[in-house]
Amino acid sequence: MSEESNDSEPQTHVSVDEPGGARRTLNLSQCKLVVVSSGSKSSGAAGSAQRGREYVLGPGHGGGDVIRIGKADTNDVVLNEETVSRVHCEIIRDGKGYLLRDLHSTNGTFLDGAEIREAYLRAGSVITVGTVQLKFQPFEERIEILPSEKERIGEMVGRSLRVREIFGLIERIGPTDATVLIEGETGTGKDLLARTIHGLSRRRNGPFVVVDCGAVAPNLIESELFGHEKGAFTGAATMRQGAFELANGGTLFLDELGELSLELQPKLLRVLEQREIRRVGGNKTIKVDIRVIAATKQELLREVKRGRFREDLYFRLSVVPIRMPSLRERKEDLPLLIDAFLKSLGERAGGTRTLDEQAMQALLAHDWPGNIRELRNVLERGVSLTHGSSVVRLGALQSAGSPLSAPGGATGAAGGAAEPSDDGDEVVETVAGGATSPNSSSELSFDAALSYRGNKERWENEFERRYLTWLMQRAQGNISRAAREADMDRKYLHKLLKKHAIVP
Secondary structure, three states: OEEEOOOOOOOOEEEEOOHHHOOEEEEEEEEEEEEEEOOOOOOOOOOOOOOOOEEEEOHHHOOOOEEEEEOOOOOOEEOOOOOOOOOOEEEEEOOOOEEEEEOOOOOOEEEOOEEEOEEEOOOOOEEEEOOEEEEEEEEEEEEEEOOOOOOEEOOEEOOOHHHHHHHHHHHHHOOOOOOEEEEOOOOOOHHHHHHHHHHHOOOOOOOEEEEEOOOOOOOOHHHHHHEEOOOOOOOOOOOEEOHHHHOOOOEEEEEOHHHOOOOOHHHHHHHHHHOEEOOEOOOOOEEOOOEEEEEEOOOHHHHHHOOOOOHHHHHHHOOEEEEOOOHHHOHHHHHHHHHHHHHHHHHHHOOOOEEOHHHHHHHHHOOOOOHHHHHHHHHHHHHHHOOOOOEEOHHHHOOOOOOOOOOOOOOOOOOOOOOOOOOOOOOOOEOHHHOEOOOOOOOOOOOOOOOHHHHHHHHHHHHHHHHHHHHHHHOOOOHHHHHHHHOOOHHHHHHHHHHOOOOO
16 A cells, blocks of 8 residues: 655654554655656657656665666666756655755756756656656555564574564565665674575675674775775775675675764765765776665664764665564574574584483573574584584583573583672682682673674673663662663663563
8 A cells, every 4th residue: 555645755664553563564665756748759769758657666666765867778767868868867865855966967957947956855846857857756655564474584584473574574675675774682683684685685696795894993994895996095005896896786784884983974875875986095986786784783773862873874774674683582483493503503513413301491491692693602512512412411502601501590511600690799609729700790701602792792781681680779660760870861771671671
């Protein structure tokens, strides 16, 4: 069902239409251009502007955020008229609306009779391109998101309602070029979701290029994204293509986008709007044809309000926003995930692997602060340490300092370290040699199976949980008082409490 919008401001979002989340919809901002006058006697020619012809554009119809109009076949709207330039003008969707921009055309671009270089469109505006007049009509396509009937798409598995809703959504928007913003905690599978969307798209045979914005040195990130010319800076011994060029014809995945500096964000916005780049130290403009998927563990809208992320860049990226749930929010998927990981790991190890009952119950009872990545690492460790048997036991799943314990609180054979207490009191356990356990609250414990980022995220989550518990105890359960003491927004505090299942 389509509804005509009152203005041109794009408001693409996922919403809940009924109390309790009974029905979710995706509101996709679209637009169409209607030929109201061709001004040509060659209207019978193929590709010419025929009066009454409609061009429906936008993410729901395979389009992206930039609509190009001109005579060349590479344009989104092809007008085979002598008065139209090869690439005449473009319409760009941003956080404010739809921006019409002339691209140095021979005969100029006119909006409601006035020649413009760039201007925002309104519903009913008439664009004149050469002798062709196009009426601009924005509308919102309202798509009901039905949970997918599948429990697996690509390498993603899940049977919970939240995951099947995501499956249903990406089945709908995957084949389009819509820009996607994925938010969620570390380890929830944001990168796998991005690869799955790429696999569902018409670009599936093109490149899938990943840039981890949090792992690249600040002074090198611009070169990583846009490339550089030889001699552009000290150490630039050769010309280097950046991620945007390498992803041409495919998908660019910007991971941990929230780590991108404020100084670089305007440059990224400009490239996303114009779909053209300049290498560092170069003057040549290079056009790129890409789909952009971004991911972050941060809540970007909150970062916008704090002045740490540009609002216009946020709206440019959040055409289709998706939030990946944490593993503790989808625990019913654990048996399916465990089975999938054991099958994959067993194939690599040369045989099937299963868990004994104690190990399975321990995995089901664990909170999984590291989410799916932590689960996979734990299972990989268990399979690697299991020799001469197809059954993986609890002791093989544990590492020194592991919080994974058997039902009832007993640790497995490889365990022995106490888990940090909820109230933040120091837990000290004596081990061989009289030293304190690395899992005491006065020290950090590290998991060899996790990466640097995995260990960091694990302790960030643990810090949040302990601090919030301590804070609410001090405030005697009063959220407003706790927010004042922590100098924190009350709504954000409430969200953190919900995240860690802390009841005031």
